[in-house]
Amino acid sequence: xxxxxxxxxxxxxxxxxxxxxxxxxxxxxxxxxxxxxxxxxxxxxxxxxxxxxxxxxxxxxxxxxxxxxxxxxxxxxxxxxxxxxxxxxxxxxxxxxxxxxxxxxxxxxxxxxxxxxxxxxxxxxxxxxxxxxxxxxxxxxxxxxxxxxxxxxxxxxxxxxxxxxxxxxxxxxxxxxxxxxxxxxxxxxxxxxxxxxxxxxxxxxxxxxxxxxxxxxxxxxxxxxxxxxxxxxxxxxxxxxxxxxxxxxxxxxxxxxxxxxxxxxxxxxxxxxxxxxxxxxxxxxxxxxxxxxxx
Amino acid sequence: xxxxxxxxxxxxxxxxxxxxxxxxxxxxxxxxxxxxxxxxxxxxxxxxxxxxxxxxxxxxxxxxxxxxxxxxxxxxxxxxxxxxxxxxxxxxxxxxxxxxxxxxxxxxxxxxxxxxxxxxxxxxxxxxxxxxxxxxxxxxxxxxxxxxxxxxxxxxxxxxxxxxxxxxxxxxxxxxxxxxxxxxxxxxxxxxxxxxxxxxxxxxxxxxxxxxxxxxxxxxxxxxxxxxxxxxxxxxxxxxxxxxxxxxxxxxxxxxxxxxxxxx
Ligand SMILES: Nc1ncnc2c1ncn2[C@@H]1O[C@H](COP(=O)(O)OP(=O)(O)O)[C@@H](O)[C@H]1O
Ligand SMILES: [Mg+2]
Numbered sequence: 001x002x003x004x005x006x007x008x009x010x011x012x013x014x015x016x017x018x019x020x021x022x023x024x025x026x027x028x029x030x031x032x033x034x035x036x037x038x039x040x041x042x043x044x045x046x047x048x049x050x051x052x053x054x055x056x057x058x059x060x061x062x063x064x065x066x067x068x069x070x071x072x073x074x075x076x077x078x079x080x081x082x083x084x085x086x087x088x089x090x091x092x093x094x095x096x097x098x099x100x101x102x103x104x105x106x107x108x109x110x111x112x113x114x115x116x117x118x119x120x121x122x123x124x125x126x127x128x129x130x131x132x133x134x135x136x137x138x139x140x141x142x143x144x145x146x147x148x149x150x151x152x153x154x155x156x157x158x159x160x161x162x163x164x165x166x167x168x169x170x171x172x173x174x175x176x177x178x179x180x181x182x183x184x185x186x187x188x189x190x191x192x193x194x195x196x197x198x199x200x201x202x203x204x205x206x207x208x209x210x211x212x213x214x215x216x217x218x219x220x221x222x223x224x225x226x227x228x229x230x231x232x233x234x235x236x237x238x239x240x241x242x243x244x245x246x247x248x249x250x251x252x253x254x255x256x257x258x259x260x261x262x263x264x265x266x267x268x269x270x271x272x273x274x275x276x277x278x279x280x281x282x283x284x285x286x287x288x289x290x291x292x293x294x295x
Numbered sequence: 296x297x298x299x300x301x302x303x304x305x306x307x308x309x310x311x312x313x314x315x316x317x318x319x320x321x322x323x324x325x326x327x328x329x330x331x332x333x334x335x336x337x338x339x340x341x342x343x344x345x346x347x348x349x350x351x352x353x354x355x356x357x358x359x360x361x362x363x364x365x366x367x368x369x370x371x372x373x374x375x376x377x378x379x380x381x382x383x384x385x386x387x388x389x390x391x392x393x394x395x396x397x398x399x400x401x402x403x404x405x406x407x408x409x410x411x412x413x414x415x416x417x418x419x420x421x422x423x424x425x426x427x428x429x430x431x432x433x434x435x436x437x438x439x440x441x442x443x444x445x446x447x448x449x450x451x452x453x454x455x456x457x458x459x460x461x462x463x464x465x466x467x468x469x470x471x472x473x474x475x476x477x478x479x480x481x482x483x484x485x486x487x488x489x490x491x492x493x494x495x496x497x498x499x500x501x502x503x504x505x506x507x508x509x510x511x512x513x514x515x516x517x518x519x520x521x522x523x524x525x526x527x528x529x530x531x532x533x534x535x536x537x538x539x540x541x542x543x544x545x546x547x548x549x550x551x552x553x554x555x556x557x558x559x
Contacts, residue, residue, distance in 0.1 A: 048399045073401040084392035086311065088318040100307040101402050103300065129318070145396070 001026040001153055001184040002047065007056035009042055009208075016042050018208040020056070024153075024186055024201075029179055031195035032188040034205035035275070040188035041081055043205070044157045047186065048078045060153060077151030079142050081158045081188075087131040091122050091141050094130060095148055102149035116144040120174070136167040143174065154178065156187040160194060172198055192274055196220070204278060211278045222277055228252050229265040242266065301403035308410020315384065316418065326380045327422045329483070330373040331429050337369075337492065338362050338433055350494050359434045366430045367518035368491025371511060373422040374451060375482040378458035381415045385466025386475030408463055408549055415459040416452060423451055438524040447521040450534060454514055457538040458482060460545030467552040491515045510537035 007020040017039045024030040032040050045051040047058050049069045057064065063071040078084075086094050095116060099109035117126050120140040125133060130141060139159065146154060156175070160168040175185055175198055189195055195202045196216040204212040204219070212219060228242045228249065242248045249266065256264075316323050337345075338358055346361035385408075388394060397407050427435075439447070462479045469475035488502060489495075489511040495503050506512055513533035520527035527534075 050395060050398055070401050073399055076399060078396065078399045080392060080395055082392045084396040086391070086393050088315050089311070093314065097307065097311055101304060101397070101400055103303065149400070 001061060002186065003057075003059045004043075004047065005057050007043065007046060007058065008054045009039075009046065009051070010054055016208050017046075017053070020205075020208075020210060022203060022210075022213075024184060026184050027179065027182050028200040029175065029185040029187065029198050031199035031202045032186070032205055033190070033192065033195045033202055033274070034188070035190060037207075038205040039208040040205060041157055044078070044080075044155050044186070044188060048076055048155050049073060050078075075151060076153045076155065077146035077149060078155045079139075079146045079157065079159060080155075081161070083138050083142055085130045085138060085141050085145065088129060090127050090129055091133070091137075091144075092117065092126040094141060094145055098145045098148045104148075112148050116148060120144045121170075136163055139163060139167070139171070143171070147178070151183070153184045153186070156185060158188055158190065161190065168194070193268075204274060206275065206278075212274075219274070226266070226268045226273060229267060230256065231262045231264070232260050233262045234260070301406060304403040304406035305409040305413060308406045309413040310410075312384075312410045312414030313417070316414070322380055322383065323418065326376045326418075327373070327425055329376045330369050330422070330426050333372060334365070334369045334426065334429060334433070337365055345493070348497075350496070362430060362433055362435050363523070364519075365492055366427070366435050367522060368486050368489065368511075368515045369430070370423050370426055370451065370518065371454065371491065371515055372483060372486050373426045374419045374455050375458055375479075375486065377415055377419045377422050378455070378462040378482055379476070379479045380418070381411055381459050382462035382466040382469070382475045382479045383472060385411055385463050386469045386472045389467065390472065404554065405550060408553060411463055411466075412456065412459045416455045419451065419455040419459075420448070423448075437522050439522050440524065443521045443524060447518055450514070450517060450521070450531075450538075453535065453538045453542075457541035457545065460542050460549055462545075464545050464548040464552060467549055485509060486511050486515065489515055490519075510534075510541065513537065 002022070002024040004020055004022040007017050008015075009017040020039075020043060022030070032043060034040050042051065046053045047060070047065060049065050049072055052066055059065070060072045061075045063075070065072050086097065089097065092113060095113040096109065099112055104112065117123050120143065122137065122140060122144070125137060130138065133141065143156075143159070159175075160171055163171065172194075175187070179185060185198075187194075187198065199216060201214065202212075202216055202219050203210050212222065226242060228240045230238045230240060230252075232238070240252055242252060253264070338361060342358035342361040346357045346359070346364075349360060349364055388407075388411075394407065398404075437444070462482070465478045466475045469478060486492075488506050489509060490506065491511065495506045495512065498506055513530040514537065516530045517527035517534045520530065
């Protein structure tokens with residue numbers, strides 16, 4: 001569905017993308033995993049015709065994004081990192097606007113708007129201004145606006161950043177439905193868990209370079225299975241590698257003196273662990289997710 | 296992109312533009328109120344003295360004569376005022392993410408801008424009609440025929456196109472909404488240094504030279520001739536020439552800015 005080769009982009013002498021190659025097969029989910037500033041949005045913007053690269057080539061469904069941008073635009077849909085809804089219009093009006101711009105006929109437009117409002121749980125808010133929506137509702141409306149033209153390739157730039165766990169799971173299930181319909185998805189994320197849950201393949205981006213590429217299983221094999229964080233009564237803390245198995249936990253606990261330990265936290269592999277393992281340096285923007293608290 | 300889509304997309308964008316004005320009417324109200332305030336100010340504060348001072352004014356000329364004299368200039372100020380609003384709404388649009396979405400869609404690119412322009416033409420007509428209504432309430436009367444009024448409105452629409460394409464460009468070029476509300480201010484002020492409020496021969500040499508050669512003067516003179524039932528003569532061609540030139544330059548400038556503005 002999409003081939004990217006040798007993509008380069010610089011702003012002045014600040015190199016943002018330093019030779020990116022990706023192949024996204026039709027009907028799959030491809031995740032670009034990386035911390036803030038890695039170049040995820042820049043990559044998505046080039047692939048979705050918003051920006052031009054300094055060098056390299058992107059082909060979407062066989063069309064070159066630069067020379068055949070209209071053909072590419074007929075194929076793609078983008079839900080960007082920042083909200084792209086019209087806040088003065090209602091949810092229904094926003095969708096209708098997109099349906100008209102997608103040149104749907106009246107009956108199809110109305111049916112699609114109603115169906116998407118229902119699917120994205122926006123029926124009650126449909127006739128309220130988007131200004132009044134919560135963050136999660138704005139994200140859902142944004143996604144609905146992308147879906148109404150029935151694009152074959154969808155770009156989702158950090159679709160769940162800032163969402164609560166329930167909204168996140170809801171969004172994941174919508175993405176899965178799209179893929180079941182044969183749609184191809186390129187998403188960016190800062191969460192290893194999200195790439196693992198959704199993606200068929202993952203590329204890890206760091207400072208404008210791909211540092212790893214493969215299936216989530218392949219990727220996780222390269223990463224130690226998380227760590228145990230130990231807080232001592234004297235205020236010290238220590239991070240001990242652990243794959244999360246009972247055996248490894250027992251071994252760690254056996255080595256600790258009850259009277260000296262204030263608390264123990266078991267953490268699954270997060271972006272920081274992936275980065276530490278793959279690049280030898282931590283991310284500047286680590287997010288950790290507490291799995292279980294033992295004390 | 297076929298022309299039918301260009302028309303359809305422009306109409307879609309026009310609908311969006313008009314909805315914005317319905318949802319956020321305070322800006323529109325302010326812009327329409329501005330020329331009306333100037334009308335009241337000039338007629339009631341200066342009107343008595345100015346009316347008597349108009350060239351060729353019969354003895355006993357008063358406020359009503361002055362009202363008749365300035366109404367064309369005030370109508371053009373109404374158009375300029377709406378054009379200023381367009382710069383603001385274009386700049387507001389550009390700060391929102393929805394423009395990026397439009398850019399990834401297979402739509403007629405210029406429709407994003409033509410939506411604003413067509414919306415401005417409708418709003419200008421409303422502003423002109425409301426302002427004219429006020430003038431009539433104050434005692435303005437016209438001897439012109441229906442045909443002359445139609446020609447006057449035709450000229451107003453042409454002028455709206457010209458000023459609006461210019462202010463669309465200003466809105467695109469502005470780095471903030473505030474800049475966008477300042478740069479087009481001169482359009483509202485220029486009619487003061489034209490034949491709109493006092494005849495240019497009463498001005499000092501330098502100012503007179505400017506006033507006689509700036510585009511608003513032939514526009515206001517033509518409008519004044521048409522609405523009082525006289526032939527505008529050469530002024531009309533000058534006015535049309537200026538309007539076409541400004542519209543073409545504004546359009547080309549705006550289109551260039553719009554196609555090269557990068558994504559955030
Ligand atoms: N318009 C721009 N001008 C200069 N630098 C930019 C611009 N856009 C992005 N960058 C820089 O490019 C790098 C990558 O940005 P981005 O692609 O947004 O990363 P991500 O989406 O992964 O957080 C960052 O260091 C950012 O500061
Ligand atoms: Mg980003």
